[in-house]
Amino acid sequence: MNVLIVEDEELSAERLRNLILGIDPSMMILGIIPSVFETIAYLENQSNIQPDLIFLDIHLEDDNGFKIIERLNLMIPIIFTTAFDAYMQKAFKTHSIDYLLKPINPLELQASLLKFKKLTAISTNRDGMVTTDTLPATMLSEKYKDRFLCTAGSRIFTFKTTDIAYFTIEERATFLRLFDGRHFAVEYSLEKLCQLLDPQEFFRINRTLLISVSSIREIHSISAGKLKIELNPTQSQEAYVSADRISEFKNWLGR
Known part of the structure; x- marks a missing residue:
């Protein structure tokens, strides 16, 4: 399988290269490209070996x-690698496999590569060449997490994702809140939950709150560039959409 790394930080690029080869030494790293201009030039040149997968940083x-x-109009599968989570929703609208936050966690990288192999049905032909079937037109049709396992003392509970109104950060821990008002701790960060949950149903409106579209009771425009959300069930603190996410939030609502 041919892999192209698009990354302008030399140390990050080399670390990613080593992680990829450590997970699967058979992968061929075609190169490390630091800029948009050079990447476009490489991909437009049909004499170059074209990648089966691209690892793409966002800020080049x-x-x-x-x-x-x-x-x-790129249709090559992409795994985004970035230090910012603000572009996660936009990334899911592209031909993306996953969205990994730096520093890259080796286990998450391994899971992303397994996901790619599963989705593209990688096979080897008689000549030992790797081929891939065509990806679905969008990754939104893939299987997202539909159940969560939670514990409370000695008791174990399982909840359907459709029963969850929102996720919050409270005292450095992540909690889910059900529509019936109960809440339980979960062992995921909000960043990871954004990868596990269907982006058509859940949106991270600010640093501490990831909401389902069904939890929105009312939206109030407080002032230019400020939105207040009333949630069901009601949250103890008022919920506002971060200013830098308002445009993306409105697009999400209007899908």
């Missing part, structure tokens, strides 16, 4: 990595 030395996708 000359522009935003999404420009590569937009310019080429």
Whole structure:
């Protein structure tokens, strides 16, 4: 399998390369490219070996990595690698496999590669060449987490994702709150939950709150650039959409 790394931080790129080869030494790293311009030039040149998978950082030395996708109408599967979670919803609208936050966790990287192999049904032909079937037109149809296991003392509970109104950060721990008002601790960060949950149903409105569309009771425009959300069930603290997420939030609501 041919892999292209698009990353402008030399140490991050080399670490990612070593992690990939440590997980699967058979992977061929075609190169490490630091810019949007050079990546577009490489992919447009049909004499170059084309990648089966691209690891793409978003903030590159000359522009935003999404420009590569937009310019080429890129259909090659992508695993995003970035230090920012603000672009997660936008990433899921592309031909993306996963969205990994830096520093890359080796176990999460391994899970992403397994996910890619499963989705693309990688096989080896008689000549030993790796081939891939066509990916679905969108990753939104893939299987997202539909149940959560929680404990309270000696008791174990399981809840359907459709029963969950929202997830919150409270005192450095993550909790889910059900529509019936009960809440339980979960062993996931909000960043990880954004990867596990269907982005059509859940949206992270700020640093501490990830909500389901069904939990929204009312939305109030407080002022230009400020939205207040009334949730069901009611949260102890008022919920606001972060200013930098308002546009994306509105697009999410209008899907």
